[in-house]
Amino acid sequence: MSVQTVSETHLDAPIVDDEALDTDGALREKIERACSRIAPLWPLKSFVAVNPFMGFCDEPFALTCARLRRVARTDMLMPRGFYRQALAEGRITDRDLAEALSTAPSAWKVPEGVEALKEIVEKKSDDAAPRAPVATLAEILDELAAGDRQASRTAFMVDEISKWCAAYFDEGQANWQLPSRNGNLYKAWRASVRYDLNPEMMGIRDFRKNIASLPEDPVEAIALVIAELGVPNRAVEDYLFRALFDIRGWAAYARYLAWDKALYGEEDNTLLELLAVRVVWGYAIYLERTDKPFRDAWAMAMAEAAESPRDERLGDDAGLTVDLIMQDAYEIAFQRALRMDFEAKAAAHGSATEAGRKPLQAAFCIDVRSEVYRRALEIAVPGADTIGFAGFFGFPIEYVQIGQSKGAAHCPVLLKPAFVVCEEVSGATEEEETEILGLRLMRRRAAKAWKAFKVSAVSSFTYVETAGLLFAAKIFGDSARLTRPVPHPNLDGLDKAVVERLRPRLEPRVVGGRQTGFDAEQRVDMAEAVLRAMSLTDNFARIVLLAGHGSTTVNNPHATSLDCGACGGHTGEANARVAAAILNDPDVRDALRERGISIPDDTWFIGALHNTTTDDVTLFDDDKAPESHHEGIAVLKTRLAMASSIARRERAAMLGVQDAQNVDAAVLGLSRDWSQVRPEWGLAGNAAFIVAPRGRTHGIDLGGRAFLHSYDWHKDDDFKTLELIMTAPMVVASWINLQYYGSTVNNEAFGSGNKVIHNVVGTLGVLEGNAGDLKTGLPWQSVHDGSRFVHEPRRLNVFIEAPIEAMNAVIAKHDGVRLLTDNRWLHLFALDDKGRVSHRYAGELTWERLE
Structure with missing residues (x-):
């Protein structure tokens, strides 16, 4: 079936693409993939750092930047002005820019030379994200509301879902518990909606009737909504992810419940059921909006989605490519300074230790x-x-x-x-x-x-x-x-x-x-x-x-x-x-x-x-x-x-x-x-993870920016300890680093906002103010002192003193480690037997020698 134009299509008819309509099994796969993109959020009683991009580690860092910018209209790099200021202050040098340009993938359309790059950076950039390849009802409604939160159904929907989730997941804060909270989430929500007059009082006609008419099974409900909305098959996964992204805080908590159950070999469908709640809520708003401007806008959005590219093409977003190069240059500047510290320490015979028994x-x-x-x-x-x-x-x-x-x-x-x-x-x-x-x-x-x-x-x-x-x-x-x-x-x-x-x-x-x-x-x-x-x-x-x-x-x-x-x-x-x-x-x-x-x-x-x-x-x-x-x-x-x-x-x-x-x-x-x-x-401030004897860093003022793990590979005959370090502490350090990174580059999306106005909800997490979604990540005050950033957004730089062959064996054996290193979610370096930084990991088990 070919795509029809809006003028040729009845406003209520679904628009589909050339592909065959989805089967139930294929839809379940798309649901699982969309849910897997959400990182878990641990409750306040055991709040730990989590990589907010955990669900995207199977693809390169740059591709995720492009995907989130296009699909969720969310940035995960600093504004252009940040890099411009770093250039002006000398924290990024021409040498760093040249190295970043030389290491950029060949497929990128990069400026021809340092001066051309600097000229682009000095210009005022348009930081607005491009239009998403698949729109959600939320985006269309917000565009029609022209940013007016009071007129936006999206804000109301998020507030209502969040309020209900707070009651359902509550762990002792509420004086009166939700009667239906012992059942499955989707079933419990449907039971409570029968008595909820709020949506209809806000003008969403027949809300309770429309919800009651939908299937009781969450997957069947999602399938019906996808078909009725006419979401093209190629855009279904992105549509579902964007729906979860609207309520990413509560989705993250539901993901945590599944994570915790999985540790004990159990399954948990809470996140799938929460997705059904979000999708059905959006559908109820869709049914209420029968006006021609909305239906025309929705039909056009689905037509564009049917023709959207399947991948995130960085070449289509020249501004993003420049920002990625500037982020690389910003990180290269830190790496260069730390390499100089290692070089100076090695030149001073830093590995030498005093003979005799240590006093402590x-x-x-x-x-x-x-x-x-x-x-x-x-x-x-x-x-x-x-x-x-x-x-x-x-x-x-x-x-x-x-x-x-x-x-x-x-x-x-x-x-x-x-x-x-x-x-x-x-x-x-x-x-x-x-x-x-x-x-x-x-x-x-x-x-x-x-x-x-x-x-x-x-x-x-x-x-x-x-x-x-x-x-x-x-x-x-x-x-x-x-x-x-x-x-x-x-x-x-x-x-x-x-x-x-x-x-x-x-x-x-x-x-x-x-x-x-x-x-x-x-x-x-x-x-x-x-x-x-x-x-x-x-x-x-x-x-x-x-x-x-x-x-x-x-x-x-x-x-x-x-x-x-x-x-x-x-x-x-x-x-x-x-x-x-x-x-x-x-x-x-x-x-x-x-x-x-x-x-x-x-x-x-x-x-x-x-x-x-x-x-x-x-x-x-x-x-x-x-x-x-x-x-x-x-x-x-x-x-x-x-x-x-x-x-x-x-x-x-x-x-x-x-x-x-x-x-x-x-x-x-x-x-x-x-x-x-x-x-x-x-x-x-965390930026480095150093795995080596203390003698390599003793006397170096690392300014509280480095995780230091003691390790002497000469005592590790089978390299089991190295394997343990690279699969556990290194991964956890990367989680911490990327949580601070996300909370810095985009605190609204990946942090928890202003802690002065936090309100604890259900003893589980916080809201910023008295409404909205559950917040994830760190408060703004944890990364900024009111006048400057205390945390500088850099991916983790890992320095390991061990044979390259041993590190390659660990990378090849463990997919989780390989994805972090090959997809540049962290930078990996090797130290030689004198403590100098000798090689940089280039991906696919290859290393580049550093001079």
Whole structure:
């Protein structure tokens, strides 16, 4: 069937392309592909960084820029003015432009020479995205409304879907639960729509009747709508993706539910059902709009979609090509500066290490904030050996706190917890543990009832009138940063006196039976794995510190985003303590000696927690150390305090702390300030992931921009550790990097907007204001200080010291790694045996030698 023009076609007749009408199986494939483009969004209680472009990693970075610009009218590069300013300030040089031009794909239509490129950049560009190859009802309606949000049905539709999703997914915030929330999403929505008069009151005639007439099966409903709207077969997938993109926040949460179920081998269709809700909602608006301007515009849009190209042709968008080259040049400038640092370090014989036993070995998470503290500790303890490793220390555990009935996964979200570890009171009787559990549950129930009383429709007024003045002291303490507005999450429900009495005795139960803890063989296996992964198999110091990390903030819905991503958005305390307890086990050490790892009898491992907001370091279970180590531990605490002060002073400048005489108090105050929008900068600035011995970077000020993973390939006979690093920490670092990238280049689409007006919804996420879609990504205040970008949008630059053949073997074996490297979602470089950057990965297992 050929495409007909609008004048030849009845306005109500569907327009189709030359292809045969879609089959049910083919439609399901298109639905699955559209849904797979959505990246998951973890809830606030375990908010972790996620690559917002995860669903597009099977295609090149440049192609995704073109696809999102054409299909979703969304940019994922900075505005042209950003690159123009970088040129003017000398942050991009002619040399960088020349290299970017020389490495551009041959298919691109690029300017002929640096001067021609600069001339184009200096001109004012049209930043408007081209018309999408397939329009949605939303786009047509918005065009007809001329940007008037009040006249736009799209904004109303998104608000209504978001409001309903908030009720359906709610996890305890709402006082009254949605009656039908226990059923499948699409079925529950259809049930609630029967009583929802809002759409019809807003002028959408027969909304409830039209919804009731559609199929009950979500796939059948989508198929019917696609046919009735006349969406061309070649445009169906793009149409469905754009429909999800309108509600990408709630779609991302639904994608998370499917991700979580998949870890346990289960299926979840929530995202498909949410897609059906969105498509059916749009169809209801279509049926209501019978006016000729709308139907003419829709018919024309479908006719254009039937003739649209199947791929994203960069040559058709010259402005985008120029911006891609400028982004490459911007990243090349950073790479060049870092390569010079490596070169200078290698020239100074940077790999040389002092002979003899180290005064201290301290392992920190690879987190970029640890890079600052590690430099400070190396100043405070000359000769100390600091180690970088994923902050869960190789122990994928579910940790159950004292008084809790359910635990939380303390491991990367790529993994499923393999062990359950319960917190217990050391030496407590069964009666004491029962008392603690009962007390915590009782206090939580009382707190929930008290909150319900405070916020209920009637009692809230009486409460404020009678009890308001009683909170004067509390309000003063919170405002003066002397107290916390809310209890620390780890201590929620515990009486302060009980906490003070039991805190020194709280510890993880490492040894356990079938249900909890580790058996003897598991403890040895895990100990060997973590030591080999850290390249820590000999030359042990007397004291080895294992420091996880966490943050301390208040009035911050995204607080867990500042905790350890490798621990699933929780602090690394539990993992560090578990690792130390196992490595101090004499039976484990005896077994390790038989496996070629001999830990001296006088070596003691200490678990610790680095607070990245205040830069304090807390030691755990140090009272269990042998008496011979007490003096050394006392000295260590003094040195840690010194390192903390050094690190605070470096961060203070970035935080805008002006009082140089009271930096420590000022930084501590930020962690308690309920009005503070930037208590710390988190991982802002991250740009590099370096996998090499510490000697390659020791003494280089990386400015808190690099993930540092310790690795000595000479100790990795079968390159299993290299494989682990490239398939887990490198991928997670890329997720973090691209989340910050997306939140910077287009915060409206991939971030969460202004945190000052955030409202928590369902305890799951935030809205910006009181309506709209669930927000994803990071707040604007996490990447911008009000006058300039603190995070500079660059793709991750990975530097690995290992044989190229070994890296190629990992890339060839793992599709996920190959897609990231071949499609330029990150840049991969090789370090030679002197620590110089010798090669750059060029794709398809080929490398380019760098001079």
